[in-house]
Amino acid sequence: MKFSLEKLFWSGCGLLAVFYALLPVVWIVSLSLKRPADLNDQRFFASQISFDNYRNVFGDAQFPAALWNSVGIAGIATLLSVTLAMFAAYAIVRLEFPGKKAVLAGALAIAMFPPVAIIGPLFNLWRLFGLFDSWAGLILPYMTFTLPLAIWTLAAFFREIPWDLDKAARVDGATPLQAFIYIIAPLAAPGVFTSAILVFIFAWNDFLFATALTSTNAARTVPAAIAFFTGSSQFEQPIGSIAAASVVVTLPVILLVLLFQRRIVAGLTAGAVKG
């Protein structure tokens, strides 16, 4: 009897946790599906489903441009950051060299760094170099601020790889390239993929750099664009469009995270605990 009561208690808590996590998400989805006339009905669920908000948000030039900027900028920053981090993490895990600890500690220091402390200098420098309001002007800070995360995650994953397999394959007659392609690369892929997701989410999420270093549709990413959406009057936020745009940029990332949840949990906690 006591056992089943305990079970009931924990299941109830579980339901509560799921409710907690999903509440605002369901709310914004439901808001985005309301008819424009129903937006102010103060109801949680849409009484009648309409896709008007989605049509509006894609009909406007601002949102598609921001979406393209977000995908491009976050994608390129991820590619660069993970590539550079891969080199560094390989050296840290596999090679002995003076300065290894300095690299790791420096990366950790940057992870704790307040981004607002450098937006002023970057704003000034980017204007001088012509990088203000350009893709490169956002890719550079995103790449740099995600390098620590990528290096730490990759180093944690690389440590788990049985590198001696490489030697065994070479003894069996594989060339170094073959040993790398068939043995090492498949073992390293999950770690690389996980850090890529974490880095992408950081770049996708950023708002501070995106508002400070852009001014037009040329490079403004979705978070900044959503915050500056304007309605019929300057003081009224177009709630329906904002909700629809929010859903469009949120759902793919949620799907990505849920599909790869095991790896993401491993990546987020790597290093923090085993330390």
Added chain:
Amino acid sequence: MSSHPAERRLAWLLCAPAVAAMLLVTAYPIAYALWLSLFRYDLRFPAQRSFVGLANYASVLGSEVWWKALTNTLLITVGSVGFEFILGLALALLAHKTTIGRRSVRTAILVPYAIITVVAALAWKFAFDPTTGFINALLGLQNAWLTEHWSAFMVIICSEIWKTTPFMALLLLAGLTQIPADLLKAARVDGATAWQRLRLITLPLMKPTIMVALLFRTLDAFRIFDTVYVQTRGAQDTETVSIVGYNTLIVRLNLGLGSTVSVLIFICVLLIAWLFIKGFGAPFEQRSGGPS
């Protein structure tokens, strides 16, 4: 530690691009900010640029805006990290405890992590909005939450807690799984209550993880910008230090004073990290030895 010269060269070569990027895009700008903070430099009046020494620091530290923002930031930091810790610990215990619900709980708590902070802030803003939101209707109130000081604070802190608790919970859960189950079983056999087991075994053994989680989240909460910007833009006395820095630099284009604010924020972050490491014994040295 004796390493081959060729190996050393290869290692440095492999690290060079990442280190160069980190130096160029963070170390150099912070040095440049330090330099700019010594000048009167307003982009609207660039001709009046002149060296003023520490005068900018005197005027920022002498202004009420800075101290007000610092108090607000500390309040938000302590409020959100404190609640998050309790809630995160509860979620971690829950995910650890339930075998059936573990997957669904783990999945659910990843959702807030995956959401853009701006979107989460807007969702909560609309939920509390007196004309659009469901919260007033639900509670039978007529509050305009974001137009009053304390209720605006509450909405901001709630949004922060909702968004970042998963990170805390995941870190704590990882620490929790490292506690030997036999130890807890033995304590249970010896008659320790659930509360005693938590207080005397689980929490002490988790101390390193807890310190790391708290340090990371405190530094993260201290630089809060997105949520406040979206929900109040600093109105109702909810300005944080990051908002003050942003407004001075990007809105008022005052690079001298703005850089001073930047440098002061940087010093605050260093102070917090130092306090955690020296004061509370956060296991920083182990960490810098590498994550293995």
